[in-house]
Amino acid sequence: MRVGVVGLGTMGAGIAQISLTGGHETIGREVSDELAARGRETIERYLGRNVEKGRMSSAERDAALARLTLATDLSGLAECDLVIEAVLEELELKREVFAELDRICRADAILATNTSALSVTSIAEATAYPERVIGMHFFNPAPVLPLVEIVRTAKSSDVAVDTAYEWAERAGKQPVRCNDTPGFIVNRILIPLLNDCVRALAETGVEPQEMDRAMTNGAGWPMGPCALIDLIGIDIHVHASEALHAKLGEERIAPPKRLLEMQSEGRLGRKTGRGFYEY
Numbered sequence: 026m027r028v029g030v031v032g033l034g035t036m037g038a039g040i041a042q043i044s045l046t047g048g049h050e051t052i053g054r055e056v057s058d059e060l061a062a063r064g065r066e067t068i069e070r071y072l073g074r075n076v077e078k079g080r081m082s083s084a085e086r087d088a089a090l091a092r093l094t095l096a097t098d099l100s101g102l103a104e105c106d107l108v109i110e111a112v113l114e115e116l117e118l119k120r121e122v123f124a125e126l127d128r129i130c131r132a133d134a135i136l137a138t139n140t141s142a143l144s145v146t147s148i149a150e151a152t153a154y155p156e157r158v159i160g161m162h163f164f165n166p167a168p169v170l171p172l173v174e175i176v177r178t179a180k181s182s183d184v185a186v187d188t189a190y191e192w193a194e195r196a197g198k199q200p201v202r203c204n205d206t207p208g209f210i211v212n213r214i215l216i217p218l219l220n221d222c223v224r225a226l227a228e229t230g231v232e233p234q235e236m237d238r239a240m241t242n243g244a245g246w247p248m249g250p251c252a253l254i255d256l257i258g259i260d261i262h263v264h265a266s267e268a269l270h271a272k273l274g275e276e277r278i279a280p281p282k283r284l285l286e287m288q289s290e291g292r293l294g295r296k297t298g299r300g301f302y303e304y
């Protein structure tokens with residue numbers, strides 16, 4: 026299959042890497058040559074790490090990299106069978122990208138968005154052929170985390186959904202099909218649950234370390250909720266909570282006061298060296 030990836034940022038570079046190691050000719054599109062080169066460097070670096078750790082041979086890395094081409098114009102994706110979009114989380118931008126892909130790509134090409142919180146249906150409405158539009162929601166870091174939510178709108182065709190599902194499965198992922206609803210599966214559950222955990226800190230009078238010990242030892246979580254929010258980033262989690270709260274209106278989805286305070290103090294988690302924990 027020939028695969029296009031629009032945007033080689035955090036998620037796009039990871040998705041392109043999955044496609045390359047899955048054996049596909051992959052075209053990565055960036056807005057400038059400089060960003061495209063940076064995207065290639067990211068992929069090279071991660072593949073290099075896999076070689077160092079003995080997960081792949083250097084010949085396999087070279088073969089994967091040889092399947093990558095770069096483009097700065099969307100027209101470079103005209104011959105792709107599957108295009109996965111991973112540009113900034115802005116509805117108007119994604120709609121513009123999809124309207125153009127719809128004009129450029131063959132009628133049987135599948136167009137997928139990696140949006141976390143936008144409506145796939147609203148993105149698909151920018152095209153003349155919404156039946157070929159689906160969501161493919163990867164998790165960060167995409168080459169490491171197995172889940173891909175394959176998101177179906179009311180108009181998505183079975184062929185589009187099944188082809189994306191099989192593509193992800195062959196690339197070594199664990200895809201799950203779901204409807205186009207706010208937060209899809211994981212964020213719909215995880216965001217309110219993490220916010221419950223933060224509110225329960227004060228209610229139960231426990232420190233983050235104790236909360237994390239409770240949830241790892243009592244609920245079998247692989248990582249405690251406070252450590253997980255630090256890893257996600259307080260700002261990212263607050264933003265995701267606000268977006269989901271705006272759509273579903275349930276109070277427990279709104280970001281807790283404690284997280285808003287941490288955000289305004291610049292305690293954003295691992296990336297700033299301080300969150301619930303010091304790093």
Ligand SMILES: NC(=O)c1ccc[n+]([C@@H]2O[C@H](COP(=O)([O-])OP(=O)(O)OC[C@H]3O[C@@H](n4cnc5c(N)ncnc54)[C@H](O)[C@@H]3O)[C@@H](O)[C@H]2O)c1
Pocket residue numbers: 031032033034035036037055056060111112113114115118139140141142162163164165
């Ligand atoms: N980071 C995560 O944890 C995560 C997880 C799952 C899904 N997502 C989703 O993936 C998508 C990308 O997120 P990211 O974290 O990779 O962001 P990022 O900031 O790392 O990358 C953004 C990309 O958008 C491109 N871009 C910016 N302005 C553009 C424009 N005007 N036209 C075309 N391209 C433009 C950039 O060049 C870059 O390639 C978003 O929809 C996000 O919600 C992110």
